[in-house]
Amino acid sequence: MLDYDVVVVGGGPAGCMAARYAAKGGASTLIVEEDAEIGEPVQCAGLISKRALEESEIRTSRSFINCEIKGAVLHSPSYELMLESPDQGAFAMRRAAFDKELANEAEKEGAEIFLEGKVKRVQKRDEDKRLTITTATANGEEKIRGTVVIGADGVKSIVAKMAGLTVTKSTLNCAQIEGEYETEEAFAEIFLGKRIAPGFFAWAIPLGAENHARIGLCIDKRCSSQPNPLLFLKRNLVEHPIIAKRYKGTSSRFTAGRIPIPVGTGWRGHNTVKADKEGGIILVGDAAAQVKPITGGGVYYGMKCGKIAGEIAAKACLTGEMELLGEYERRWWKEIGKEIAFGLKVHKLRCVMSDKDFDTLLHTLSRGDLLRQIRRMGDMDYPAGALRELVKNPRLIRLMARDILKYLYTKQR
Ligand SMILES: Cc1cc2nc3c(=O)[nH]c(=O)nc-3n(C[C@H](O)[C@H](O)[C@H](O)COP(=O)(O)OP(=O)(O)OC[C@H]3O[C@@H](n4cnc5c(N)ncnc54)[C@H](O)[C@@H]3O)c2cc1C
Numbered sequence: 001m002l003d004y005d006v007v008v009v010g011g012g013p014a015g016c017m018a019a020r021y022a023a024k025g026g027a028s029t030l031i032v033e034e035d036a037e038i039g040e041p042v043q044c045a046g047l048i049s050k051r052a053l054e055e056s057e058i059r060t061s062r063s064f065i066n067c068e069i070k071g072a073v074l075h076s077p078s079y080e081l082m083l084e085s086p087d088q089g090a091f092a093m094r095r096a097a098f099d100k101e102l103a104n105e106a107e108k109e110g111a112e113i114f115l116e117g118k119v120k121r122v123q124k125r126d127e128d129k130r131l132t133i134t135t136a137t138a139n140g141e142e143k144i145r146g147t148v149v150i151g152a153d154g155v156k157s158i159v160a161k162m163a164g165l166t167v168t169k170s171t172l173n174c175a176q177i178e179g180e181y182e183t184e185e186a187f188a189e190i191f192l193g194k195r196i197a198p199g200f201f202a203w204a205i206p207l208g209a210e211n212h213a214r215i216g217l218c219i220d221k222r223c224s225s226q227p228n229p230l231l232f233l234k235r236n237l238v239e240h241p242i243i244a245k246r247y248k249g250t251s252s253r254f255t256a257g258r259i260p261i262p263v264g265t266g267w268r269g270h271n272t273v274k275a276d277k278e279g280g281i282i283l284v285g286d287a288a289a290q291v292k293p294i295t296g297g298g299v300y301y302g303m304k305c306g307k308i309a310g311e312i313a314a315k316a317c318l319t320g321e322m323e324l325l326g327e328y329e330r331r332w333w334k335e336i337g338k339e340i341a342f343g344l345k346v347h348k349l350r351c352v353m354s355d356k357d358f359d360t361l362l363h364t365l366s367r368g369d370l371l372r373q374i375r376r377m378g379d380m381d382y383p384a385g386a387l388r389e390l391v392k393n394p395r396l397i398r399l400m401a402r403d404i405l406k407y408l409y410t411k412q413r
Helices: 013-024 050-056 095-108 158-163 229-239 299-319 322-352 355-365 368-377 384-390 394-409
Strands: 002-009 029-032 047-049 065-069 071-075 080-084 090-093 112-114 118-123 131-137 140-151 168-181 187-191 202-206 212-220 247-262 281-283
Touching (some): 002 013, 002 299, 013 029, 013 140, 013 299, 047 050, 050 090, 050 299, 080 355, 095 112, 140 158, 140 299, 202 229, 355 368, 355 394, 368 384
Parallel strands (some): 002 029, 002 140, 071 187
Antiparallel strands (some): 047 090, 187 202
């Protein structure tokens, strides 16, 4: 039987980063990944900030970058707002290549990778205080023992289920293609509207190569009578006044996926650790619903929390003090908890807004003082700061009053 200090289930950004830091901390570490190749299949638009790239600590050539993104154009049904972000820096990237680089870095620290092993069960600690993982492989079942198991197995996490940890309230349903598209230079485009992407937004991310983009959307099925995002994507490609005009009809790399909406009730309610006498389990990344509810981005938070998870798991294994795992929850919540909690409120407000509200909002935001404020404070990884300042503005309070009331009286979902 394979035997390690730390077993990481899932070889995405969160898992690779957790494994890298566990190995760096001196723990024997294994990543178990169900797919045959790290990074495939891709379920991502590939938009990442410069800060997130720095967080990845990848020092080799940036072979995975498609192009630099200079800002975003927000489209409501009748308005548009251009937000340049010259200082911030963002990139469109090839996720598969990025994930492979992260896995290489984990291996350099000493972590091993077991591919084509689908984890089916995690059994509670035995008398040696070890957990046993049962994995389905092409040659039958393989059992692996570990002192700490890190569940980095994405939005449908089997590790979370086995541990009885609930972190996800609901999921966004997403669909995306890559295709020929007349891009807005190096600007990402965001499309808001009930008919376009109920409860979330649609996007077009330029890929640098001439006239090529990732075109996709997510919907919150709680705000839509139709839960299938593909129907919205097909309609946008044919009917949306901007998307349909720019889309040239070819498509490749179809992706469907989900993004978790966190329960977000504070670190005592958002349970990502099981450290009682049966456990030794930590959740990280999408498995822990560590995503930005406003944009759905999860790569940066997943890597950030992966580092903390790996570091603490190694410390707990080497000292034998499993109660140290509790520190994980406090540390990651301190880093991104407030962003998640505030982001959930904004997401819920977005769900009750009408198309007319989106138009009025963009029109109001395009006024000089507010626009300058967004440009100065806007931050794609930590949007709460700028939004908190904006909602203090009397003009916006008046504008949003009806939606805020609707939000307050909407049944808690
Ligand atoms: C359409 C779409 C677009 C997105 N765009 C962006 C974006 O532009 N920017 C951004 O930051 N985020 C984006 N996201 C979110 C982002 O992709 C995720 O937040 C991120 O991948 C989470 O990383 P992770 O390591 O937690 O999980 P994942 O990347 O999902 O990795 C989990 C890994 O676990 C493996 N696994 C699952 N179950 C098992 C099992 N039982 N046994 C073994 N292995 C298992 C999977 O094969 C997978 O490799 C997008 C998501 C979607 C759906």
